[in-house]
Amino acid sequence: MATKCGSGFSFKRNPEEAAKEAYDTAMQAAGATQCDIVVLFSTIGYQHEVLLSTLASLSNGAKLVGCTGEGVISFDFINESPFALSVMVIQSDELTFNVTRVTNVKAGCEIAGKKLGETITPFISDKTMSIWIFPDHLSMNYDAFLTAFENNLSAKHHIPIFGGGSADNWQFKNMYQFINNEVLSDSVVCLVITGALSVASDITHGCIPIGLEREVTKSEGNIVYEIDNRKVTDVLQEYVPEEDVANWHKLGIRCLCLGLKAPESLQKVHDDYIIRAMPIVDFATGSGRVSTELKPGTKIHMISRNPEKLLPNAELMAENISKQLNGAQPKFVLQIDCAGRGKVLRTDEKMAIQNKLQSFTKTEVPWIGLYCYGEMGPVAGKNYFHNFTVIIAAFY
Known part of the structure; x- marks a missing residue:
C-alpha cells in the first residue's frame, strides 16, 4: 500500500456539508477507503465542534489535528472568508502518526514546552522525521516554549518542526486548536510523524x-x-x-x-x-x-x-525545493504562511505567488496550508520561530 494521501477544501457555510465535501474530495484524491490521520485547517466562522464530529464520523474515528487560521490553502486554492476549510487525509503502512496536546499554556510556556516534550518522547525513535505544532498564538512565548520542548524531547537526531500559530480574523480574540474530537484554546496540539520519508523545505519572506x-x-x-x-x-x-x-x-x-x-x-x-x-x-x-x-x-x-520581493523569492524558493527533491515527487506538502501577506496582496497577486510556490511539482499533489499568526520551521538544522514568512515542507 505504501502511502496514500489526498487533500480537499470547501467554502460551504454549513459545517457538516463543508466537512463532508472536503473530506470526500480528499479521500477520492487519495484513492483510499479509510485513513490514519486527518489534518484540518479552518477559518473562524464555523461551529468547529460540528466540523470535528462530522470528520470523526466520516473517518471512523481517525486521529485528527489542526487549528483555525486567518485563511486556508490547498493546491491552486486560497480562501480567507469566515467559512473555508482545508483537509488532508493520509493512509500509510510505512508511517505512524501520534497526536497529543498540552493545555494552560499561558500560565507558563516553559512548563508547557517541557510537558509536551516529555509527553511525546515515547513516540520518538530514530525514524521520527517531523513534528507539526499548532499553538494558541495569544498564549505563546515561543522562545521559552521551543527551548523547553526540544530540551525535554530526548531525541538523538535533529527533528524538523513545522507549524503555525492558530489565528482568527484579525481580532486577536478567539483562536482554536483541534485534536481528535476536541476544540481547544490556550493549548498546543502536536503531530509526530515517524517512518521512511524525507522532507524538502525552505523559508522565505518579502x-x-x-x-x-x-x-x-x-x-x-x-x-x-x-x-x-x-x-x-x-x-x-x-x-x-x-x-x-x-x-x-x-x-x-x-x-x-x-x-x-x-x-x-x-x-x-x-x-x-x-x-x-x-x-x-x-x-x-x-x-x-x-x-x-x-x-x-x-x-x-x-x-x-516589500511586495516586490515576494514573487521572485517564491520562484527561488520553488527552485531550492526542486533541487532538494532531485526528481522525486512529493507525497504531500504542508504550507505555513503569514496571515499578513494575505491582507496586503490582491487575490490575483496571491495566486501568482502561490503558482510560483507550487511550480516545483509538475502535477497536482496533496497540499494543505494555513495563513497563521507566526510560523515555525528549520533553517540549517535548527528549528526557529519566524514572522512574515512562508514555509514549504514537501514530504517525499
Whole structure:
C-alpha cells in the first residue's frame, strides 16, 4: 500500500456539508477507503465542534489535528472568508502518526514546552522525521516554549518542526486548536510523524529594513516597553500613520515589524534578519508584545513588507525545493504562511505567488496550508520561530 494521501477544501457555510465535501474530495484524491490521520485547517466562522464530529464520523474515528487560521490553502486554492476549510487525509503502512496536546499554556510556556516534550518522547525513535505544532498564538512565548520542548524531547537526531500559530480574523480574540474530537484554546496540539520519508523545505519572506539601527531599552519577557528610551507606541508613529497605530491589530501589524540581526550561520542560508511581529500594542503602557523575548540591549531594525520581493523569492524558493527533491515527487506538502501577506496582496497577486510556490511539482499533489499568526520551521538544522514568512515542507 505504501502511502496514500489526498487533500480537499470547501467554502460551504454549513459545517457538516463543508466537512463532508472536503473530506470526500480528499479521500477520492487519495484513492483510499479509510485513513490514519486527518489534518484540518479552518477559518473562524464555523461551529468547529460540528466540523470535528462530522470528520470523526466520516473517518471512523481517525486521529485528527489542526487549528483555525486567518485563511486556508490547498493546491491552486486560497480562501480567507469566515467559512473555508482545508483537509488532508493520509493512509500509510510505512508511517505512524501520534497526536497529543498540552493545555494552560499561558500560565507558563516553559512548563508547557517541557510537558509536551516529555509527553511525546515515547513516540520518538530514530525514524521520527517531523513534528507539526499548532499553538494558541495569544498564549505563546515561543522562545521559552521551543527551548523547553526540544530540551525535554530526548531525541538523538535533529527533528524538523513545522507549524503555525492558530489565528482568527484579525481580532486577536478567539483562536482554536483541534485534536481528535476536541476544540481547544490556550493549548498546543502536536503531530509526530515517524517512518521512511524525507522532507524538502525552505523559508522565505518579502521584507526590507528601514531606517537606522535601534535598541530595545526597556522590556520584560516578551513585552517591549521602550525603544531608544521612548515608548514603543511613540516610535511606531515614526513609521506608520497615527490611525494605523491606533488600529494596530487590523492595519499596522500587517506592514511593520522588528528585525533582529541573524547569526552569521543563518545569514549564509536564510537572511540577514530574523523577523519578529508585534501583534499586540497597549496604549495604556505604551508597550508592544512580541512572541519571543527581547532583552534590553537587543539591537533591532524596523522592518517593512516589500511586495516586490515576494514573487521572485517564491520562484527561488520553488527552485531550492526542486533541487532538494532531485526528481522525486512529493507525497504531500504542508504550507505555513503569514496571515499578513494575505491582507496586503490582491487575490490575483496571491495566486501568482502561490503558482510560483507550487511550480516545483509538475502535477497536482496533496497540499494543505494555513495563513497563521507566526510560523515555525528549520533553517540549517535548527528549528526557529519566524514572522512574515512562508514555509514549504514537501514530504517525499
